[in-house]
Amino acid sequence: MTSTLPATDYDKVRAKAAADVREALQQIDDPKARRATADEMREAAYLNLAIVRPERDQLIAAYAFHHPYDCTPRELCAAFGLSHSNLRQIRIGALGQTWGVAGTKLPSKEDMPGVADSLGLHCTEETGAQAVELAVQFQENDAAWKEALHQIGLATAELAARRLTVPPLERPDFATIRDDARDQVLAEFADITRPDERLERSAEVVIEAQEEMDRLIVERDQLIASLSCYTTAKAVYFSAGLSRTGLKRVMERALRLDRDAKLPTRDDLMQAGQDAGVPFVENAHETLPKIAREYERHRTIREAATQIRDAVIPVLVAPPYQWTHQRIADAAGIPQPYVTVLANA
Template sequence: MSSTVDYDKLRTDAAAEVENELSGITDPFERRSHAEELRDQANMEIASLKDERDQLIAAAALYEPTDKLYEHFGIGYAHMKRIAGAALGLGHELRSVAPWPTDPAQAAREARIPRPDNLMDQAVAVAMRYEATEARRDAAVAHLAAARQAVLTAGGRTKVAPLVRPDFDIVRQNAANEIRAQFATLAVAPEERLRLAAEAVDQAEQEKANLLPERDEAVNSLAFYTTARGIYLSAGVSRQGFVRIQRRALGLPRDAKLPPRPQQPELARAAGVPLVKNAAEDLPEIAAAYEAAEARHSAALEIRDAAVRVLAAEPYNWTLTRVAECIDRDVTVVHRIMNPRS
């Protein structure tokens, strides 16, 4: 299932309505006053829509999870996860490192999250209104921050506060320990243990795939359009990894030097690098979630591979093909697990 809503166009059209309305006002004081009115109206509508939107998105995420579900609501994976976590009463825990519940639908029922008819239709409709209203609000705010917009248009950088730097070693260790503790107390047959470990690997891989583009977009937005320093320390990557992310965004060869810092904003815009709203606040959170997923993936791989070796040995004697079918991988992957040095 893929989203049929072009949220970029929806936001652009909504912002254009505000631009057209304000551009017709020549008196600067009157324009500022009207922009304030539009901003306040939009904020009131956002406040009235938010609870309904969040409840519907949480219900969809927990009752009807599908690949890239978040795209149907015009938000990122980490944002959808925060909304679902808040609905489950998990608070800040789910914002950074906690995985999805083992049985999302059961967790939703226990949290008494309603599941209305036509859930997806309702959730998408409210999400569209919410995103359009946010775009109108942001367009109005832009008129109230003309100096900031001028800096961006001229190719300069906006000032941001120092970034939060998560303790990634602790994030990774806690996430890995969580998986290991879960399987340490798991009393099931070897075949079921293998199946569950393979599912944990798949879940962590999917989470990484969802979070990586968000992390890199936030990194590039901060690197090219803001005054932020030490971004790699908030992204959980090395200096070299940080440079590689920027090279990919600009379409540069692997060994190319980055352009001089004053030229980067203009070149980034030409390359289509998006300016991510709230990147300074969101990057540490997204990066922590990614590193936690990476650590869960590594720990789950160890558990899965150990289970593979058990079932391939006496007294089970599973064939490579049978193991491959159980973990949904190619036989060559199983062969590498059995013969790590070959």
């Protein structure tokens, strides 16, 4: 990477911001007052995020478009504390296009600087450092917001005296969700015929879908634990798209139990949740089905795109392309031995 960017440990940035929130709230013994203070901290961090995000995104887009050959997507993500899908979302948004629409494409590397200038996304020697500075502020406030929200849930759980009555949970039609997601992927790739382009785009889709799954599963499991411990909700696994065994695994992790340990009885779950620090999540009965639908959609997208990615690998190994296994692995972001297995299949 010929253009250097300040090296930043975003994990440490986020950890310190979250620790600052926890330490401030630990000074407050009354859970009701602690919850009120945490809510104020959450709102302040959220407002800061809204202020920082637009300028951060503009600077990152300008830098990324003006350094298409100097910085790989992986290097850009590391420099600015982004996931792969975050970076793509920022760049597509800067072009005035809608993120998530099938077939949305970025300009070629050759065209990126000119397109950026035409949109007013100019890049100076200070742009990279400025983007990193705002990226740090964004990560600090994002971590503070999430930790404050978590602390609100803990205080609310501490205050709970009985299970909250909630209406029956919605049960999403997961079969239809899977069919629609698969059709979406097939429709996008119907217009991508070149094997190298199919590999690059399918790899992007797999990475983006996995990142969304990693994010959603954390929220999904928090919702499941909150509903199971603190509300009257029944058969939560149906709304979450899980089997009974899958639900048990979630609760084992939430209650910090060994795998296959016996779960507390329903009468004891509330106290067990409080003892394990399970936060109460407001409106979890409404949010869980939405999160479960999104998780299943991205899981199916990843599965369909993986099949497309794997199917094109033997084509690129053979004439006239004759790509090496390492070149394919680098382009797809997968281990080289896995490429060898597919190429020889």
